[in-house]
Amino acid sequence: MKNIVIKTDKLTKRFGDFIATNEISFEVYDGEIFGFLGANGAGKTTAMKMLCGLSTPSSGSATIAGFDVYKQTEQIKKNIGYMSQKFSLYEDLNVIENIEFYGGIYGLTRKQLAHKTGELITQLGLQTEAKKLVGSLPLGWKQKLAFSVAVLHEPKIVFLDEPTGGVDPITRRQFWDLIYAAADRGITIFVTTHYMDEAEYCNRISMMVDGVMKALDTPAQLKQQFNAGSMDEVFFELARGAKRKAD
Amino acid sequence: MRTLYFLLRKEFKQIFRNKALLPMIFIAPLIQLLILPLAADYEVKNINISIIDNDHSAYSRKLLKDITASGYFKAVGYGNSFQAAFRQIEQDQADLILEIPAGFEKNLVNEGAQSLFIAVNAINGSKATLGASYLRRVVEDFNAGIRLSWMPAGNDQQVGNDQQAVIETVSSNWYNPFLNYRFFMVPGILVTLVTMICVYMCALNIVKEKEIGTIEQINVTPVKKHLFILGKLIPFWIIGLFVFTVGLFGIGRLVYGIVPQGNLLLLYGFLSLYLVALLGIGLLISTYAETQQQAMSVAFFFMMIFMLMSGLFTSVDSMPAWAKFLANCNPVTHFIKVMRMVLLKGSGFADIQFPMLMMVGFAIFFNTWAILNYKKTV
Amino acid sequence: MKQFTSFVRKEFYHVFRDPKSLLILFGMPITLIVLFGFALTNEIKNARIVVCDYARDAASQQIISRLSVSNNFSIHQSIMSHEELESSFKSGNIQLAIVIPAHFNDDLLHLKHAQLQIIADASDPNTATTLTSYAQSVINSYQQELRSYHKSGLQIIPEIRMLYNPELKGATNFVPGVMALVLLLVCVLMTSVSIVREKELGTMELLLVSPFNPMMVIVAKAVPYFVLSLLNLALIVLLSVGLLGMPFQGSVLLLFAVSSLFIITALSLGLLISNSTSSQQTAMLISLMGMLIPTMMFTGFLFPLENMPVALQVIANAVPSKWYYSIVKSIMIKGLGFSAIWKETLILLGMTIFLLTISFKKFKTRLA
Numbered sequence: 002m003k004n005i006v007i008k009t010d011k012l013t014k015r016f017g018d019f020i021a022t023n024e025i026s027f028e029v030y031d032g033e034i035f036g037f038l039g040a041n042g043a044g045k046t047t048a049m050k051m052l053c054g055l056s057t058p059s060s061g062s063a064t065i066a067g068f069d070v071y072k073q074t075e076q077i078k079k080n081i082g083y084m085s086q087k088f089s090l091y092e093d094l095n096v097i098e099n100i101e102f103y104g105g106i107y108g109l110t111r112k113q114l115a116h117k118t119g120e121l122i123t124q125l126g127l128q129t130e131a132k133k134l135v136g137s138l139p140l141g142w143k144q145k146l147a148f149s150v151a152v153l154h155e156p157k158i159v160f161l162d163e164p165t166g167g168v169d170p171i172t173r174r175q176f177w178d179l180i181y182a183a184a185d186r187g188i189t190i191f192v193t194t195h196y197m198d199e200a201e202y203c204n205r206i207s208m209m210v211d212g213v214m215k216a217l218d219t220p221a222q223l224k225q226q227f228n229a230g231s232m233d234e235v236f237f238e239l240a241r242g243a244k245r246k247a248d
Numbered sequence: 249m250r251t252l253y254f255l256l257r258k259e260f261k262q263i264f265r266n267k268a269l270l271p272m273i274f275i276a277p278l279i280q281l282l283i284l285p286l287a288a289d290y291e292v293k294n295i296n297i298s299i300i301d302n303d304h305s306a307y308s309r310k311l312l313k314d315i316t317a318s319g320y321f322k323a324v325g326y327g328n329s330f331q332a333a334f335r336q337i338e339q340d341q342a343d344l345i346l347e348i349p350a351g352f353e354k355n356l357v358n359e360g361a362q363s364l365f366i367a368v369n370a371i372n373g374s375k376a377t378l379g380a381s382y383l384r385r386v387v388e389d390f391n392a393g394i395r396l397s398w399m400p401a402g403n404d405q406q407v408g409n410d411q412q413a414v415i416e417t418v419s420s421n422w423y424n425p426f427l428n429y430r431f432f433m434v435p436g437i438l439v440t441l442v443t444m445i446c447v448y449m450c451a452l453n454i455v456k457e458k459e460i461g462t463i464e465q466i467n468v469t470p471v472k473k474h475l476f477i478l479g480k481l482i483p484f485w486i487i488g489l490f491v492f493t494v495g496l497f498g499i500g501r502l503v504y505g506i507v508p509q510g511n512l513l514l515l516y517g518f519l520s521l522y523l524v525a526l527l528g529i530g531l532l533i534s535t536y537a538e539t540q541q542q543a544m545s546v547a548f549f550f551m552m553i554f555m556l557m558s559g560l561f562t563s564v565d566s567m568p569a570w571a572k573f574l575a576n577c578n579p580v581t582h583f584i585k586v587m588r589m590v591l592l593k594g595s596g597f598a599d600i601q602f603p604m605l606m607m608v609g610f611a612i613f614f615n616t617w618a619i620l621n622y623k624k625t626v
Numbered sequence: 627m628k629q630f631t632s633f634v635r636k637e638f639y640h641v642f643r644d645p646k647s648l649l650i651l652f653g654m655p656i657t658l659i660v661l662f663g664f665a666l667t668n669e670i671k672n673a674r675i676v677v678c679d680y681a682r683d684a685a686s687q688q689i690i691s692r693l694s695v696s697n698n699f700s701i702h703q704s705i706m707s708h709e710e711l712e713s714s715f716k717s718g719n720i721q722l723a724i725v726i727p728a729h730f731n732d733d734l735l736h737l738k739h740a741q742l743q744i745i746a747d748a749s750d751p752n753t754a755t756t757l758t759s760y761a762q763s764v765i766n767s768y769q770q771e772l773r774s775y776h777k778s779g780l781q782i783i784p785e786i787r788m789l790y791n792p793e794l795k796g797a798t799n800f801v802p803g804v805m806a807l808v809l810l811l812v813c814v815l816m817t818s819v820s821i822v823r824e825k826e827l828g829t830m831e832l833l834l835v836s837p838f839n840p841m842m843v844i845v846a847k848a849v850p851y852f853v854l855s856l857l858n859l860a861l862i863v864l865l866s867v868g869l870l871g872m873p874f875q876g877s878v879l880l881l882f883a884v885s886s887l888f889i890i891t892a893l894s895l896g897l898l899i900s901n902s903t904s905s906q907q908t909a910m911l912i913s914l915m916g917m918l919i920p921t922m923m924f925t926g927f928l929f930p931l932e933n934m935p936v937a938l939q940v941i942a943n944a945v946p947s948k949w950y951y952s953i954v955k956s957i958m959i960k961g962l963g964f965s966a967i968w969k970e971t972l973i974l975l976g977m978t979i980f981l982l983t984i985s986f987k988k989f990k991t992r993l994a
Contacts (some may be wrong), residue, residue, distance in 0.1 A: 266907075268903065268904070268905060268907070268908035268911075269907065269908065269911065272908070272911040272912070272915050272916070276915055276916055277915070280919055280920065283938065283941075284919060284920070284923055286934065286935055286938055287923050287924065287929055287934045287935075287938045287942075288923065288929050289929060289930075289933040289934065290668075290751075290752035290755075290756075290929060290930070290933075291751075291752070291755060291933060292755075293933070294932065294933075337789065338956075338960055338962060338966060339966065340952070356780060356782065357780070360780060360781060361780075361781040361782075361783060362781075362782055362783070363782075363783045363784070363785050364782060364783070364784045364785065365785050365787075366784055366785065366786045366787065367786075367787045367789050368786065368787070368788050368789060369789050369790060370788035370789055370790055370791040370792065370794055370798075371790050371791050371798055371799050371955060371959055372668060372799045372930075373667065373668060373669055373791060373794035373795065373796060373798070373799065374667070374668030374669050374670070374756065375668070375930070376788055376791075376794065377669070377794065378756065378759055380786050380788075381759060381760075381763045382759075383784070384763075384766075384784055384786070385762075385763075385766060387782055387784050388766065388770060388782075390782070391780070391781070391782045392773065394780050394782075395773075395780050398780060414738065414739050414740075414769070415734070415740055415741075415742065415765055415766075415768070415769045416739065416740070416741045416742075417741075417742055417743075417744050417761070417762050417765055418741055418742070418743050418744070419743070419744040419745070419746065419758050419762075420743065420744070420745050420746070421745075421746050421748035421751075421754055422715060422745060422746070422747060422748060423715070423747060423748055423749045424748035424749050424751055424754075425748065427748055427751040427754065427755060428751065429751050429752070431749065431751070432749060432750055432751050432752070437919070440919065441919070444914070444915055444918070445915070448910075448911065448914055448915065452907055452910065452911075456907065536646075537646070538646075539644075540819075540906050540907065540910065541644070541647055541819050541823070541906070541910075542644070542646045542647050542650075544815065544819070544910045544913075544914065545646070545647050545650035545651070545654075545815070546646075546650060547914070548650070548654075548811070548815060548914055548918075549650050549653075549654045549657075551914070551918065552654070552658060552808075552811075552918075553657075553658070553661065555918075555919075555922070556658075556661075556662055556666060556922075557661070557665065561666075561922075561928045561929075562666045562667060562668060562796075562928075563670055563673075563750075563753055565670070565671065565672050565673055565674070565721075566667050566669055566670050566671040566672065566673075566796075567665045567666075567667075568664060568665065571661070571664060571665030574661075574665075575665075585718060588749050588750070589716075589718050589749075592749040593715065593716055593718075593747075593749055594716070595716045595717070595718065596716070598717075599716055599717045599718060
């Protein structure tokens with residue numbers, strides 16, 4: 002019996018006449034790795050922002066971790082983690098300071114903070130870099146750090162917006178190891194990406210095209226459905242007719 | 249609140265780590281405070297006068313002596329040519345010209361009246377008025393002297409002595425007997441510097457986070473917006489207080505010898521309110537600007553107006569009614585007034601009640617507007 | 627040349643696509659000129675004074691009526707005691723008090739000598755001395771009248787003519803100063819950010835990798851602001867003459883020619899700042915905090931430069947707006963030609979060359 006952690010019903014976001022997200026309805030189960038795919042401009046980031054409580058939907062409904070997206074955004078925020086597309090740690094603070102800051106505002110106690118900080122640094126292998134300003138770290142390490150900070154408070158769900166953009170394949174692999182580890186701990190992962198091979202790592206994926214959700218299934222089933230050898234081909238099939246190109 | 253503690257810790261770390269910023273906040277203002285009051289001196293002295301003497305008589309020479317002896321004037325030219333003197337005015341070497349016509353002494357005695365021609369460079373209206381009035385006074389005294397010298401000795405009381413009716417004015421200067429301009433300027437410049445720091449820094453700081461994207465990250469956390477705002481305002485409030493204190497006691501007292509006459513608690517109470525109002529303005533600017541450049545432009549615009557309309561450089565009373573109204577909508581105007589009143593005159597709470605009320609009004613107005621706007625757009 | 631044009635075009639796009647900054651760029655000088663043209667003046671008008679008249683006789687009444695007629699003063703109150711005097715000053719309501727002792731008229735008539743006291747609030751020394759002078763003037767002319775009731779000839783009549791500004795408008799002194807201030811600061815502000823922003827965003831690398839002369843990059847950045855500043859200048863001049871009634875005696879062409887030079891000087895200063903800093907924030911703070919007050923004070927329109935200690939006068943010489951202020955006054959108000967301003971112009975030229983040379987040097991070393 003799977004728990005539902007995210008449930009949306011005809012969730013829509015309009016900007017004037019432009020419908021960025023058009024009545025999407027789906028469910029995400031507890032503990033799964035959910036891939037939220039789509040071309041640039043398909044409406045992924047808009048949808049994600051609604052689910053995080055960053056933007057108010059125009060119509061439709063959604064519950065995240067059991068909380069209503071219109072009325073209970075404060076509760077939602079307590080239970081989620083987020084890693085934005087634009088890197089969002091403080092570049093002029095060092096590694097430890099960033100961890101302590103975010104840990105602190107998520108309500109971790111001093112003891113928890115000390116413990117977590119040590120744990121994280123060891124896990125990421127940042128022992129020698131711990132006191133260095135984050136701005137001086139290479140991109141891959143920044144991304145891994147940002148992810149770790151996003152799950153520091155063990156949220157129910159973590160939202161990742163194109164987390165591996167611009168990162169080398171080895172680091173990407175390491176990143177996904179972190180994601181698996183988090184999923185094993187029971188954190189639901191909601192990730193958007195362009196990398197179709199990463200789609201294969203997910204339990205289920207959805208595909209947004211022109212603001213509409215065109216597919217929702219496991220990677221294996223989608224490949225079978227579209228008679229495709231890879232997710233690339235699936236994507237191509239679905240997104241071919243897309244009208245919106247830019248992000 | 250724990251969250252606030254973490255927010256503040258982060259802010260202070262960032263501020264003090266910013267090597268380029270620190271000198272701007274602390275050192276530059278203090279240097280300016282050190283140097284600028286030395287420059288501020290409106291006194292009209294050493295008025296340059298160029299004299300054209302076509303008469304070369306005893307009277308004209310006496311007049312010349314009286315003029316230079318008066319202490320107001322410095323003779324920069326003495327000749328025959330109006331052209332040459334006028335050129336001195338054009339080149340800003342002379343501020344006024346006095347032309348003594350030929351036959352001055354003779355005609356004065358024989359015909360009873362003579363004119364002297366004076367031309368004044370009136371670009372600076374106030375300087376011109378004062379210069380002209382000083383010169384007029386010298387001429388009048390000279391005139392009286394001449395009349396007296398023509399009075400037959402020991403004469404009719406009625407006629408003779410009326411010429412001598414003298415109204416002696418005794419002038420006293422209260423609160424600043426030595427007319428020390430620094431006393432006047434230092435508080436004003438200090439206020440201006442603190443204002444600049446708080447408004448600019450606050451606005452730029454928040455907009456920078458907007459530009460980089462770290463604000464979005466904060467928005468996703470359970471940190472309430474009003475806490476975040478407090479976390480941004482408090483550091484600059486503290487810095488403002490600090491810079492003010494160093495400026496007042498470090499430089500004001502040690503270098504310029506300004507000893508506060510009034511109640512310091514009162515002053516700091518007002519200062520705290522003032523800073524809140526200013527930070528509200530900075531916050532407000534940050535909600536409307538998307539880039540640092542925009543924030544800077546807007547902040548600059550308002551700073552210029554605030555400064556020039558604050559009564560620091562020119563007097564508010566001399567402004568036309570509408571400008572006076574604007575000047576009174578300017579929080580800086582009020583603080584400069586209060587600074588001077590409390591520091592130099594020792595005014596008390598009753599005296600500054602009105603500006604204090606205005607400041608409370610400003611603080612509430614700007615901060616409310618800013619916070620409402622912040623919640624909507626950021 | 628074509629490369630240069632494409633650079634310039636890109637810079638124009640940057641500028642025009644930021645309407646908020648544009649608003650400030652234009653709106654600010656206009657607002658400031660109008661505001662200050664009307665509001666700022668060195669004259670002290672309507673100063674609140676009190677009169678403490680212990681005499682209450684003919685002579686004192688005469689003096690009081692003369693004071694109230696003068697537009698420098700506005701008699702706030704008549705008070706009757708010294709205690710009230712103190713509290714009036716402390717409450718900040720009045721700036722000057724005149725105390726006329728008892729028997730004033732009698733003393734004048736019989737003793738031929740009377741005293742009165744002028745007390746000024748010298749916490750504002752400027753207002754204090756000016757008001758005291760004004761008051762003394764009024765009393766002096768009253769004294770003159772007394773004397774000339776008995777004419778015995780020997781009357782010297784000073785004829786005073788106010789040159790260049792017969793109506794003694796404050797605008798005449800301030801507008802050229804605000805012009806100099808605003809043009810300098812706006813140009814510096816805008817260009818100081820331009821180079822640094824590209825460095826911060828990373829787009830500078832692209833430019834540096836391209837086969838273009840770095841000088842071209844720098845100059846191209848300044849061009850849109852140069853054009854905008856000239857437009858600004860035209861607007862300011864139109865406003866000053868049309869709205870504020872400022873005189874324009876000299877050659878328009880000359881003014882614009884020299885102004886162009888000044889604008890380039892200002893832009894060069896901004897470029898230098900931009901080249902020397904690594905973050906937008908620093909560049910902005912230097913332009914704003916570092917330059918605002920010093921420029922205001924050393925241009926010479928707020929405080930007379932000749933009153934400053936020599937050391938500061940020397941520093942003032944390094945402020946470009948000081949020279950420009952003098953030039954504007956010479957051309958607009960005095961109607962003089964190039965022969966009167968060649969020295970200042972040469973100085974501005976020298977400053978520009980100096981600033982540009984250092985800018986280019988600094989920019990080059992980044993490449994290496």
